[in-house]
Amino acid sequence: MDRVAKLKLLTRAAQYDLCAACGTQASRVRDEIGQWLYPALLPDGKRVTLLKVLQSNLCENNCLYCGNRRSRDVERSAFSPEELAAAFDELVRRNRAQGLFLSSAVWDSTSRTMEQMIATVELVRFKYQFRGYIHLKLLPGCEKAVVERAVQIADRVSVNLEAPNAERLQKLSGDKHFTQDLLQPLQSAKQFHTEGVGAKAGLTTQFVVGAAGESDLEILGTVAWLYQEYHLTRAYFSAFQRIPDTPLENLPATPPLREHRLYQSDFLLRHYGFSLQDLTFDPKGYLRTDVDPKMAWALRHPEYFPVEVNRASREQLLRIPGIGPRSAARILRARREKTLRDLEDLSALGIVSKRAAPFILLNGRRPPQQLALW
Ligand code: SF4
Numbered sequence: 001m002d003r004v005a006k007l008k009l010l011t012r013a014a015q016y017d018l019c020a021a022c023g024t025q026a027s028r029v030r031d032e033i034g035q036w037l038y039p040a041l042l043p044d045g046k047r048v049t050l051l052k053v054l055q056s057n058l059c060e061n062n063c064l065y066c067g068n069r070r071s072r073d074v075e076r077s078a079f080s081p082e083e084l085a086a087a088f089d090e091l092v093r094r095n096r097a098q099g100l101f102l103s104s105a106v107w108d109s110t111s112r113t114m115e116q117m118i119a120t121v122e123l124v125r126f127k128y129q130f131r132g133y134i135h136l137k138l139l140p141g142c143e144k145a146v147v148e149r150a151v152q153i154a155d156r157v158s159v160n161l162e163a164p165n166a167e168r169l170q171k172l173s174g175d176k177h178f179t180q181d182l183l184q185p186l187q188s189a190k191q192f193h194t195e196g197v198g199a200k201a202g203l204t205t206q207f208v209v210g211a212a213g214e215s216d217l218e219i220l221g222t223v224a225w226l227y228q229e230y231h232l233t234r235a236y237f238s239a240f241q242r243i244p245d246t247p248l249e250n251l252p253a254t255p256p257l258r259e260h261r262l263y264q265s266d267f268l269l270r271h272y273g274f275s276l277q278d279l280t281f282d283p284k285g286y287l288r289t290d291v292d293p294k295m296a297w298a299l300r301h302p303e304y305f306p307v308e309v310n311r312a313s314r315e316q317l318l319r320i321p322g323i324g325p326r327s328a329a330r331i332l333r334a335r336r337e338k339t340l341r342d343l344e345d346l347s348a349l350g351i352v353s354k355r356a357a358p359f360i361l362l363n364g365r366r367p368p369q370q371l372a373l374w
Contacts, residue, residue: 003087006077013057013068014103037097042133043156043202043233048098050133051088055079055117059105061140063162063173064247065211065240068105072245078107081116085123092130099133100124110141118146121153138189140181147188151197156233158204159186164222168212190230202233209262210254211240215285220265224276227269234270237262261287268293271325272318295321298359308361309340322355343367 001009040050054068056078062070079087084102091097102120107113117136124130136154138147150157159182163169166178176182189203205226207219219237226232239254265287268274272294280288280296288296298305298321307316309331317328330349334340341363343353357367 001077003083006079006083007053007087009075009077010054010057010079011052013105014052014054014101037091038101040099040101042099048133049096050099050101050135051091051097052101053079053084053088053103055084055102055104055113055120056107057105058107060108061106061173061175063175065162065172065208065243066246067243069246078116079120081119081123084120085128088124089128089130092128092132099135100130101135101137103137104139106139110139111143111146114139114142114146114150118149118153121150125153138185140176140185142185144188147185148192148197151189151192155200156202156204157189158206159189160206161186161222162206162208163212164207164214164218168214168218171212172208186226186230186232193231203231204234204236205232206236206238209237209239209259211248211251215281216258216262216265216287217281217285219262220269220279221276223266224269235266237266257289258287261289261293265293273315292321294319305359306361306366307359308364309346310335310363320356320359322352327351339363 037049038052039047041047056076057068057074058076058078059066059068059070066072067074088097088100100121102117104113104117107116117139121134121136124134133156134154135156135158136150138150138157138159140159142150142159147157161169161178161182162176163172163178169176169178169182186203186205193203207223209219223232223235226235237259239256239259240248240251241253242249242251265274265279268279269276274294274297278297279293280300282288287293291299298319301319304319307320309317309320312320314328314332317323317331318325323331327350331340331346331351334345334349340346343357343362345362346353346356353367360367
């Protein structure tokens with residue numbers, strides 16, 4: 001198989017991995033030689049195009065949900081480090097890609113596949129002198145020495161947990177051990193990160209949502225724990241999609257709204273000072289779908305409102321529906337200059353004032369819309 005054919009095959013096979021903060025399939029662009037490239041938002045807010053590719057889609061494992069599983073009859077191939085590094089360098093020189101996301105199936109063993117991936121990144125860094133963004137996936141069961149090298153040469157590393165705990169993972173894969181194979185590499189990456197060894201853009205993970213019967217509470221409980229104990233930078237959620245010729249091909253696909261609510265909750269945990277206890281779950285452990293998680297908290301806590309926008313702390317402002325970290329900062333700045341008196345003052349700051357209206361006081365008075373809504 002020639003290099004272009006391999007690029008087509010192994011970039012298509014990488015589509016289920018979300019940890020590169022890439023856009024959806026629809027937002028991908030196909031260049032004139034047929035390679036798949038992804039727009040992505042980097043941790044520093046810069047927008048770049050990533051080559052997102054697998055070293056190999058040959059896999060010795062047989063995870064139930066996966067399109068690259070051993071038993072599935074699909075075309076297979078693998079890049080040598082030299083081939084892949086040269087292909088990426090060509091894209092960079094033609095200004096088609098500004099970053100690399102490298103993952104892989106587990107070829108004949110984790111150590112051999114990781115060796116190939118590390119060799120690829122070393123060539124990209126040292127032979128081709130690429131200084132841009134590289135996200136490197138750590139495969140299940142990856143050795144500590146390999147993790148150390150990975151965090152030295154990549155900007156970001158990730159381990160896909162796929163499930164929130166060992167019991168749920170068993171329903172998805174008989175090949176991976178939750179603690180030894182997945183948490184252990186995360187633990188090593190955290191240790192090197194804490195010691196200041198590379199990977200400045202941090203550590204991420206991904207969950208397949210809805211394939212193992214897990215609840216939102218189980219997923220977010222694990223996410224909150226990972227933020228605290230493993231210094232995880234962020235988590236990604238991938239709503240389960242049926243893939244033909246896999247054992248889960250008849251399982252219903254997970255509605256995108258469930259994935260969306262998980263992302264909203266995760267955002268509250270990372271940027272709004274919310275804890276797991278602040279999120280509202282039904283008796284089975286699922287988030288509300290009729291309102292977003294922040295509105296659910298506000299409706300559950302009428303005693304907290306109304307909040308006087310002219311005196312509230314940043315933490316209090318962040319509890320008001322319609323006010324996020326940026327708009328809270330704008331309010332705090334604007335308050336130094338003047339008193340905020342009506343909803344127009346808030347709209348002028350880019351705030352969704354209709355949403356905030358039922359929960360606030362402006363200079364001691366309820367906004368007119370609030371009376372109507374209450
Ligand atoms: S290890 Fe599992 S999830 Fe990863 S490529 Fe192989 S079958 Fe797919």
